[in-house]
Amino acid sequence: MIIADKLMHASFIEGAQASNAKLSRFKHNSLEHLQILLNSTDTQQGQNTLVATEGVFSMDGDQAPLPEMVAISKQANAWLMVDDAHGFGTLGKHGRGVIETHNLSQQQVPIVMATFGKAIGTAGAFVAGSHDFIDYLINFASHYIYSTAMPAAQAYATLMSLQAKQSAERRTILAERIEQFKSLVNQAGLTLMPSNTAIQPLLIGDAQKALAASEKLKALGLWVTAIRYPTVPKHTDRLRITLTAGHETRDIEALVDGLQIVLLDKKEQMSDV
Ligand SMILES: Cc1ncc(COP(=O)(O)O)c(C=O)c1O
Missing domain, CATH: 3.40.640.10 (Type I PLP-dependent aspartate aminotransferase-like (Major domain))
Structure with missing residues (x-):
């Protein structure tokens, strides 16, 4: 069983x-x-x-x-x-x-x-x-x-x-990036799904909208995959943001700018990626 x-x-x-x-x-x-x-x-x-x-x-x-x-x-x-x-x-x-x-x-x-x-x-x-x-x-x-x-x-x-000797250091960097991302997203007024790990999903709830958002982010130089049904349950289509120790603070800032431009129609300029 x-x-x-x-x-x-x-x-x-x-x-x-x-x-x-x-x-x-x-x-x-x-x-x-x-x-x-x-x-x-x-x-x-x-x-x-x-x-x-x-x-x-x-x-x-x-x-x-x-x-x-x-x-x-x-x-x-x-x-x-x-x-x-x-x-x-x-x-x-x-x-x-x-x-x-x-x-x-x-x-x-x-x-x-x-x-x-x-x-x-x-x-x-x-x-x-x-x-x-x-x-x-x-x-x-x-x-x-x-x-x-x-x-x-x-x-x-x-x-x-x-x-690899640098792994411990990279885990610390990753944990910092996760915290930075969560706090910037929070300040921006976007709600993430509950996660403290490198996988940070943002619920969209509609497959076409999730795909369109992913495409727009790509055009801004941001690779954020759209995850849709049947990979996830119906109506829980989402953007799956995956953070790594290779990301720098400015990447995280650019990502949050991009998310605001795409999801909240923010007009301002995006930080450099
Ligand atoms: C939880 C989990 N288990 C297993 C696998 C399979 O791993 P692999 O693609 O290395 O075979 C994956 C891959 O996405 C996964 O997310």
């Missing part, structure tokens, strides 16, 4: 559907709904239940209530898995993501995975768990064992990225 957050990434949902497990989904970040599903008769076998969520949600930027989910899963004797594609490399003193920020152990979160295609800047992914679990995957995850392994050059580039 797999019980997954409603907003989990398509790659997880497709994997779950391809497995022999029964899949149910709980309302986004709803501990109450998760508890109801765990209490349902299907999950009485405990150990055969996997609760799955994301550390940082890819289209919303918000985070799962992990300490509470650890407690609920433990009580139900279920496994907990976290896909931390967007927290890994960006959150925690050492960049180890939400597991580090919440100071969680391997026993509390038996399965952690993240991709290398986000903060690490390469491609591929990892799964971390107990030795028994990893041995099990090596022996039974046929998609892994019967595919060409990651090329050595890619593994090396990933290793270099993971060991």
Whole structure:
């Protein structure tokens, strides 16, 4: 039995559907709904239940209530898995993501995975768990064992990225940019969706309007993607703003100027990008 957050990434949902497990989904970040599903008769076998969520949600930027989910899963004797594609490399003193920020152990979160295609800047992914679990995957995850392994050059580039000395400094810069952006947007009178991470969505609520805003921003030299249904639920079409440590203060100022010009019809000149 797999019980997954409603907003989990398509790659997880497709994997779950391809497995022999029964899949149910709980309302986004709803501990109450998760508890109801765990209490349902299907999950009485405990150990055969996997609760799955994301550390940082890819289209919303918000985070799962992990300490509470650890407690609920433990009580139900279920496994907990976290896909931390967007927290890994960006959150925690050492960049180890939400597991580090919440100071969680391997026993509390038996399965952690993240991709290398986000903060690490390469491609591929990892799964971390107990030795028994990893041995099990090596022996039974046929998609892994019967595919060409990651090329050595890619593994090396990933290793270099993971060991990069300037990473801690870049995480501090990223956190500053996020704060700067949120405060400037607030001053400008625009409302962001609740997020403290590098993913800062701005709800538009209409696919055409979101696309048009993205195009106008592009014409101003700003790359802000429009995310539409079916990637996100109907009527929650949005601009997905992704901040990085590579952005400078003036980029953030230009972005907020651009958002005001496009969304609030502000006439003033935009800062230099
Ligand atoms: C939460 C999450 N998990 C998994 C993936 C898949 O990662 P990749 O494209 O590196 O296979 C993504 C990519 O967008 C993601 O956002």
